[in-house]
Amino acid sequence: MKSKNTLLLVVLLVLVGAAAYFFTNKGSEKSTLNSKETAFTVTDTASVDKIFIAAKTGASNTLTRQKNGRWLLNDKYEARQDKINSLLATMHRMEVKRPADKASRNLAIRDFATLGKKVEVYQHGELSKVFYVGQTTDDNLGTYFIMEGSENPYVLHIPGFNGFINTRFDIAEANWRSVPVFRSNAQSIQELNIEYVGDPKATLNIKQNNDQYAIAGLKETDQENVKAYLDNYAFINGQYFLPNPQNRVSDSLAISKPAAIITLTDSNPEKSRTIKLYPKTEDYLIALNEKKKEVMSVQTYVFNRLLIRKEGLGKN
Template structure:
């Protein structure tokens, strides 16, 4: 009898020390499988809130992402979200004191996240509020009654803001998407410097610049290639088009007009000074205002003589 009792005690001790300090080993794996281990397999992410706001992010064949089937998505935010889902880990179950509050917050302020891999729904969970010390975020798996605190090891902060439901925050800010081959005509007008203004036209692969006797073909081509991928920083809120209508009445410092072989890439952008580092760029046709960086647009805002032969 003594030998049996001794074996039981030894077995219990072995179990205790094997699992001591490993909280995750005692957790229900079906309730805690929040982490997305293979983000390369993610083809779609759907994020929604009780307010009715939602965003659908879909990976395209070229690797880029589409927002709500109509906008180019910001790649930096996509990368941040995928990294978050890959690195986030369960820190602990919600304690008794916070459990009911966390569940109530899921019902009112939680965000539902659906992750699709290889075109199939792979997991659904809800993202809640941050913990009192802001070092974790409450999550709960769909169908579960038990919330958990998740965090990213080495990151001291909360992660619920990365599951953003504001559409404009996910939108890429494309200003120009043309290149030397597709541009038929490009006009840069300086309202305070008409002598520096110019128009570039293309015919059968040759470029001419208005007002120049000799055009440096390689220089012009290199300049036009700058228009291949020009982004802004963010879209400026424009309720009831009030700001765009107000800007349209002001005199811009420059107007850039691109006529592309693809009409969808043709546009006219008016630039207004904002501060030393930024312009406000107005696409009057779409009633869109973008904040754009000065150092990016300095590549475009050259004088006419910069395109001539030296």
């Protein structure tokens, strides 16, 4: 009797242990995967300070976080913050969906060799992981990834997102570039002149002298309103740069008649610029920075905050 009870106890312990193992690992496909081969997710994106993306064509982009929190593209351009945020969120949220099946594995590996993008992620100044981003799955609900040094590709996705994620690892430099038009504030602006072509009486000219602002043609200036208005110039962006092969577009615009010309003189000469505005559609304008030969598409509602009449800045 005693031996029977002992046997039953052993069987019971085995069953409890098996049940515990089953429920602990149930639904956890990742527990059977190689952790080094599947460590694609970046859990701490706040520590990411550099991302390198390269294509087999030789094109590449290096994104570097600056001390002020903004990102620099290829050590020369301001990077678009919205695309940076999207990329970091993607690397944080993406998960392994499954290993590549036998039918697609060889095709995925072949695509890595020809169409893949290499991604290097740096955290705290050190290289933390290197992986390759491939093509999408047949159902367009996943993207093939492979870790450097591995022979096994995996399908990654973002839970709750029905789409592919390889486009987030963009290789086109133009798509990563921010389109800065103005980066000045009220304290640094020495003079601002807005010429409304065809309406010279509407010209707005503001000059600063020891933090006091004078507007040509107005007896009294509302200082607080002027400062609030000039602070609009602290962060004015365009939408995107328009193609300008051999400067043909910028040269053609330079000899055309604009709707308005904004000339800003900053205490920092690098922030001083002249922007010519040309009608495009009801919602968009073309902006020309003639000095830099840059042609940009800008939104009308953004520039409507700048294109005001001087009477609005005077005292009632």
